[in-house]
Amino acid sequence: MTRFNWFNTTTLTLGFAFLYLPIILLMIYSFNESRLVTVWAGFSTRWYQSVFLNESFINAAWVTLRVGFISASVATVLGTMAALVLNRAGPFHGKTLFTGMIYAPMVMPEVITGLSLLLLFVSLDFARGFWTVTLAHITFSMCYVAVVVSTRLVTFERSLEEAALDLGCTRFSAFIQVTLPIIFPAILAAWLLAFTLSLDDLVIASFASGPGATTLPMKIYSQVRIGVSPEINALSSILIAVVAIGVVTASLVTKQAHVKRIKEERMAINSI
């Protein structure tokens, strides 16, 4: 059972071809000279140039990055708090509702989340734009953050916190000095997830946004409706490359940090 057999090899090859071929084709043809997307007419980087010269793309990218950065950071703080509440606060009135509100946004159809947030902003008389998109993104990202951080807290060695308390730490300093460093890789991964979710979102942003705050997915969507264009291929390739490099780097870094932490955690437990 430790070697590949022909059946499993074929399945995996076909499966990964299905998952990756569309993206690879898109990236290859973003270097196509011709405007006709599926006819190869020689290598060219002209579509990349036109992406960088297109002011509306650059503006949208800037809006998207700012929304992503702010919403991911706030969502990480709120989501980590929510994860601690779920795992460390003990029972309290309304905990079932709280747990429900953490898990529900992840299975909620985006059109409903988008519509409901928009109607909230309208009835509160908020001007729709940059900040309403950011608020909407914080709300759905914080739930993902809460789940990712919770997963880490569940497998966390409680005795370390208790040892810190026995040694005279206040609860706050025990959290800062013991808990936080241990769950930090999970928090980092959660931030990255929140950032990518915000970067990707089209539906919720379309509802929550107003004039003057067009995000990159909204911009891409309006172009895609007209049809395939080599510029969109180039822009998509840039986004895919950025995200892929980010995710692979982050996962390598967190893996290393995780191995190191586990080792330290074990040493600490052994020395207690």
Add this chain to the structure above:
Amino acid sequence: MAVTDIASPPEEIQEPSGLSSGWGRRLFIAIPYIWLLVFFLAPFVIVLKISLSDVILARPPYFPNFDISEGWQGFLAMLRVFDLENYVWLAEDSLYLNSYLSSLRIASISTLLTLAIGYPIAYAMAKAPKEWRATLLMLVILPFWTSFLIRVYAWIGILKKEGFLNYFLLWTGIIDEPLMILNTDTAIYIGIVYSYLPFMVLPLYAVLEKLNISLLEAATDLGCSPLKAFWVITLPLSLPGVWAGCFLVFIPAVGEFVIPDILGGSSTIMIGKTLWVEFFSNRDWPVASAVAILLLLMLTLPIILFQKQQEKQAEASQ
């Protein structure tokens, strides 16, 4: 809900390493709690309220509006104007019924297709050499991180009449005339299977990887053929993963907007798209809200079943 409603229980049941007690703890609980109440729960109450209102040509385009300064009397006056008119409208116009039904049909077929494709992949991953598994897992998750919109868009170039697929099939001589796939239901199925495959593979892989090999060895020792061993042992034991994967694909697929809009044809109506059109093109907010409420009701049952199944699995693993 006020902060006092979520106040802390008596001190003695608090866990030893829990959050600090007293006001600090209450505040700590209250911040994410209130955030979710305001930005998640309250919006649903508003959707419900507007679904009972009438559409008018004004800003905001619905009536009545609740004016907080009128207090309790204003609230009662608002209640009297509410009616189920929008829901009656939804029931009378076959467009809405058809979009609910076709959403259910498309989501069910796509879920089964995703299962049929995802199961062998998850199985092969679980049977792969140990040192390969982390890499394979990463390869399944990685596309999930790249933009959903871009991954759906990539299929236009493949499926359209002059696209890569037709080019390839014509070149190999399998077909003589280009296939019309883009703007059909087939394109939607492909789009959903492609986009949601990781959601199916991950829970399946999680159960298949934990499967006890000695059970299969015992079956083989007792004279079971590999196929029969799969049928009587592997498949039943992987059912929790099958359920989890199916729910994770089915629930978002029902309300899907991007895939039917970009890959589907004008004749395919799915409820997510109907809601979008009702809101952005027809600007009928009350009807859009009623569509949302009914969609939510439709998804409540699968969501509850999913949660029950997750709880059962969590208990079983403890």
